[in-house]
Amino acid sequence: MPMLKDPSKKYKPFKPVNLPNRQWPNKTIDKAPRWLATDLRDGNQSLPDPMDGEQKLKFFKMLVDIGYKEIEVSFPAASQIDFDFTRRLVEEPGLTPDDVWLQVLAPCREDLIRRTVDSLTGAKKAILHIYLATSPCFRQIVFNMDKKQSLEKAVACAKYARSITKDDPAQAGTEWQFEFSPETFSDTEPDFAIEVCEAVKAAWEPTVENPIIFNLPATVEMSTPNVYADQIEYFCNGMTEREKFVVSLHPHNDRGCAIAAAELAQMAGAQRVEGTLFGNGERTGNVDLVTLALNLYTQGVSPNVDFSDICSVIQVVEESNKIPVNERWPYGGLLVTSAFSGSHQDAVLKGFKLRESANATEDDEWRMPYLPLDPQDIGRTYEAVIRVNSQSGKGGAAWVILRSLELDLPRALQIEFSKLVQQATEDANRELRPAEVVHLFEESYHLKSNPRFNLIDYSITTDRSQSPAPPEPGKALNTRNLKRRFTGVIEIDNVQHAVTGTGTGALSSLAAALATLGIDLDVIDYKEHSIGGRDSNGLGRDVKAATYIHCSAAGSKDKVWGVGIHADVVQASLIAMLSAASSFLASKSGSPAPFRPIRSNTLTNEDIQALEQLTGNSDAVASSGGLANKVNIDLLTKQAEA
Ligand SMILES: CC(=O)SCCNC(=O)CCNC(=O)[C@H](O)C(C)(C)COP(=O)(O)OP(=O)(O)OC[C@H]1O[C@@H](n2cnc3c(N)ncnc32)[C@H](O)[C@@H]1OP(=O)(O)O
Numbered sequence: 001m002p003m004l005k006d007p008s009k010k011y012k013p014f015k016p017v018n019l020p021n022r023q024w025p026n027k028t029i030d031k032a033p034r035w036l037a038t039d040l041r042d043g044n045q046s047l048p049d050p051m052d053g054e055q056k057l058k059f060f061k062m063l064v065d066i067g068y069k070e071i072e073v074s075f076p077a078a079s080q081i082d083f084d085f086t087r088r089l090v091e092e093p094g095l096t097p098d099d100v101w102l103q104v105l106a107p108c109r110e111d112l113i114r115r116t117v118d119s120l121t122g123a124k125k126a127i128l129h130i131y132l133a134t135s136p137c138f139r140q141i142v143f144n145m146d147k148k149q150s151l152e153k154a155v156a157c158a159k160y161a162r163s164i165t166k167d168d169p170a171q172a173g174t175e176w177q178f179e180f181s182p183e184t185f186s187d188t189e190p191d192f193a194i195e196v197c198e199a200v201k202a203a204w205e206p207t208v209e210n211p212i213i214f215n216l217p218a219t220v221e222m223s224t225p226n227v228y229a230d231q232i233e234y235f236c237n238g239m240t241e242r243e244k245f246v247v248s249l250h251p252h253n254d255r256g257c258a259i260a261a262a263e264l265a266q267m268a269g270a271q272r273v274e275g276t277l278f279g280n281g282e283r284t285g286n287v288d289l290v291t292l293a294l295n296l297y298t299q300g301v302s303p304n305v306d307f308s309d310i311c312s313v314i315q316v317v318e319e320s321n322k323i324p325v326n327e328r329w330p331y332g333g334l335l336v337t338s339a340f341s342g343s344h345q346d347a348v349l350k351g352f353k354l355r356e357s358a359n360a361t362e363d364d365e366w367r368m369p370y371l372p373l374d375p376q377d378i379g380r381t382y383e384a385v386i387r388v389n390s391q392s393g394k395g396g397a398a399w400v401i402l403r404s405l406e407l408d409l410p411r412a413l414q415i416e417f418s419k420l421v422q423q424a425t426e427d428a429n430r431e432l433r434p435a436e437v438v439h440l441f442e443e444s445y446h447l448k449s450n451p452r453f454n455l456i457d458y459s460i461t462t463d464r465s466q467s468p469a470p471p472e473p474g475k476a477l478n479t480r481n482l483k484r485r486f487t488g489v490i491e492i493d494n495v496q497h498a499v500t501g502t503g504t505g506a507l508s509s510l511a512a513a514l515a516t517l518g519i520d521l522d523v524i525d526y527k528e529h530s531i532g533g534r535d536s537n538g539l540g541r542d543v544k545a546a547t548y549i550h551c552s553a554a555g556s557k558d559k560v561w562g563v564g565i566h567a568d569v570v571q572a573s574l575i576a577m578l579s580a581a582s583s584f585l586a587s588k589s590g591s592p593a594p595f596r597p598i599r600s601n602t603l604t605n606e607d608i609q610a611l612e613q614l615t616g617n618s619d620a621v622a623s624s625g626g627l628a629n630k631v632n633i634d635l636l637t638k639q640a641e642a
C-alpha cells in the first residue's frame, strides 16, 4: 500500500494553545535545571531485556558519579527485581549518597502505590511519583472515565500517597517529596491539566520549602516545540501558588524535537527536566540528558553534571541497554568530533594551530571552526578529530603525521604526500587508519630505512683550497666563508661508492659528491625543526633534528622531497638528501636498477687518506658522526685508481 495521497482525513493537525502574549521567546537559559535521570525506570521499561539488579547498580553508580542528585531508580510494583533493587539502595550502607534522592514511579492505583512506598521504607530522601493519563484520548479509550472521575482518581491517589508517606509517623525518618504527572499532558486540554494539578496540590498541601513537583510530560510528542513551550507557560500562568510547585518536563522524542522542546519549555518556566543518557526510552526515546547538559556547557553554563569521561559513560549505557549509541549522536557519538572532509580538516587544523601559537590554555575562549565543543572536555582525543579518507585534503594526512611522528611538514611536502594518500585511499576504497598513513609516509620518504642509499661513512671538512677570498696578509682566515668538503662512502644498491664534493655547506657538498655519480640534485627548499622531548632530568637530550629538503633534478622539471631525522643535525640533512636521491632514482623512468654510476669517480690521494683516517682512526670516526659500518678501503682505493 502506498502512503495516503491525502493524509488529512486520517491525521489531524495539533491544535495549539492560545497564548498570544507569550513571554518565553525573549528568555534565555542561564542556569542548569534540576535533572532527573530516569534511565533505570523509563529507559529500562522500554528495553527488550530490562536490566537486572547488578546492571542497574552499575548504572546507578555511574549516574551518581556524573553528578545526578535525583534518580528514578525503578517502578517497584513492576517486578521483584525492581523492588529488590530499590530495597538494596535503601538498605546497603554507602550505596546511596546522602544528597541523592531516590525516585520511584507508580500508577494511580492504591495497591501499587502501597507496594511502591514499601520499597522505600527507611530511605533518607525519597520522591514518590504517581501518574494518571489525563488526555481525552486516554480518558475515553483507556479508562472510560470522564473529566470528573479522572480528577477524583488523581486526588484520591494523592491523598492516599500522603497518608502513607509524609502523614505516617512511621515514615518520619524519610524526607519525602511528591511528584504528580498528568500523563499525556501535551495532549490534555490545558485548563483541565491545571484543574487536576490544582486539586492534587490541594490534596498534598505542599509548602514553599517542600514544593510538589508537577511533571508535565510530552508522553507522546505531538507538536512543534514552541507549542509545548506555550503549554508550559500557560500552565505556569494558570496555576496558583507558583512558589509551591516545581514544573518538571518529561519530553519524548516522537517527532525528533525532544531537545528543542525541553529547552524552549525551560524558557517558558520549567525548572526540572527528566530524561535519559543518550535518549533511551519508549519508542523514539526520552529526551537526551547528555545533549541537554552539553548544550548548556557550550553556552558557558555549567550543567552541574560531568561528562569528562564520555567514553566510559557510553560503555556502561551500551552494555546496560544493549543498544548502541549512534556514531552521529550529538556530542557523544564516536564520529561527531571527527572531520573526514578536506575543507573541514583545513579549517579545524587552522583553528588548532592558532590556539597552539597563542599558547591557549584550557580556559581560553573556544573558537574553532566546525567544532562547538573542545573534544578533550569530554575525554575525546585530538587524534580522533582528523581522519583520512578519499574526501580528505592535504591537512588531514599532515595532521596525522604531526600527531604521530611530530613532523611538521612543509606545505609543498604536504601537497605532495596528500597525492600519495589520495591514491592509497582510492585504491583501498576506505579510510586509512593513522598507522597506515604513518607507514605510507615512512615508506615514501625512506624514514625507517632507505632501501637504496646508505650513508656508510663521511667527514665534512673545511676546504681551504677553495676559499672564496684568501686572507689578507697578517689576518686570520675567515672560516665562515670557507667551502665545505664532503668526503664519504655511500652505498647504493649494495655497492659502496667513495665520493667527494665541495659546496657552501654540508648539503651542497653532498649534492656535489652525488653529482660525481651522475645524480644531479639541486636543493631548492630546506626546512628543519627539532622533535622529541626532554629526558627525565628535564634536559633536551632526546631531541632530534627533522630535516626536509626539496630538490630539483638538474635539467628537468622533476622535483623530489627528502626527509631525514637524526640526533645530529648535519647527519639529518645528509639523510634527507639521500632520501631525496632515492626518490629521484625511483622517479627517473628508464633508470636501471641496480644503480650504475654514469660518471667515473675522482678520488684524490688526499681523499683516500681522509677515508683511511675516517675508518681506521676511531677518533676521526667519532667526530664524523660515529657511523659504525666498516668501509672496505682497499676496494675504494682500487675504485679511485680505476
Ligand atoms: C508513560 C509511562 O511510561 S507510564 C509507566 C509505564 N510503565 C510500566 O507500565 C511498567 C510497569 N508496569 C507494570 O509492570 C504493569 O503494567 C503494572 C504492574 C503496573 C500493572 O499490571 P497489570 O495489573 O497486569 O495491568 P496492565 O498493565 O495489564 O493494565 C493496566 C491496567 O491499569 C489501568 N491503568 C493504566 N494506566 C493507569 C493509570 N495511570 N492509573 C490507573 N490505572 C491505570 C488500565 O486501565 C488497566 O486496567 P484494566 O485492566 O482494568 O483495563
Ligand SMILES: CC(C)C(=O)C(=O)O
Pocket: 042, 105, 131, 181, 183, 184, 215, 217, 218, 219, 220, 250, 252
Ligand atoms: C509517567 C510519565 C512521566 C511518563 O513516563 C510519560 O508520560 O512518558
